[in-house]
Structures are given as C-alpha cells and as structure tokens.
Amino acid sequence: xxxxxxxxxxxxxxxxxxxxxxxxxxxxxxxxxxxxxxxxxxxxxxxxxxxxxxxxxxxxxxxxxxxxxxxx
Numbered sequence: 001x002x003x004x005x006x007x008x009x010x011x012x013x014x015x016x017x018x019x020x021x022x023x024x025x026x027x028x029x030x031x032x033x034x035x036x037x038x039x040x041x042x043x044x045x046x047x048x049x050x051x052x053x054x055x056x057x058x059x060x061x062x063x064x065x066x067x068x069x070x071x072x
Contacts, residue, residue, distance in 0.1 A: 002037045002071075009066040011037045014045045017071060018063045021048065021055035031055055034065070042072070 002011045011017055015034040019042055023029040031050040035042045042062060062072035 004064040004067060004069055004071055006069040007064065007067040009064050011064065011071060016065050017042060018065055019057070020061045020063075021052055021057055022061075023050070024054045024056060037072075 003009060004011060009016060014036050016036050017034070019033050019035060021031040021033075023031070029050050031048040031052055033044045033048050034046045035044045037043070060070045060072070063069065064071050
C-alpha cells in the first residue's frame with residue numbers, strides 16, 4: 001500500500017491524488033485529474049479539467065489530496 005509520508009493517507013483509494021498537467025500555451029488552462037496509485041502508476045478517477053493537448057507532466061506533479069504534500 002502506498003501512503004503519504006506526511007499524513008499517512010492511503011494513496012491507493014479513489015481520488016486520493018491530484019495530478020497537475022501544465023499548459024504549454026496558457027497558464028489559465030492547466031489541467032488537473034484526481035486519481036489513485038496502483039503500484040507506481042497513477043490511475044485516473046476523473047477526466048482532465050481541460051483536454052491534455054499541449055500539456056506537460058512535470059516532475060513532482062502529484063499531490064496528496066488530504067494534505068497537499070508532493071507524493072510523486
């Protein structure tokens with residue numbers, strides 16, 4: 001089971017992780033999804049807030065929904 005190092009939240013539960021995709025064109029169009037970990041992979045539980053065309057996934061873009069700590 002993968003847990004948050006700060007608060008101990010179970011990151012394998014649905015919608016426990018928020019992932020940010022950064023827009024290459026307009027910072028007002030950054031996109032978020034909620035998901036959970038299965039092993040080392042994030043599985044999406046929601047659709048992106050904006051289509052992921054022209055977006056980058058940066059290092060440290062996953063955060064614990066419970067406390068906001070970077071988890072991946």
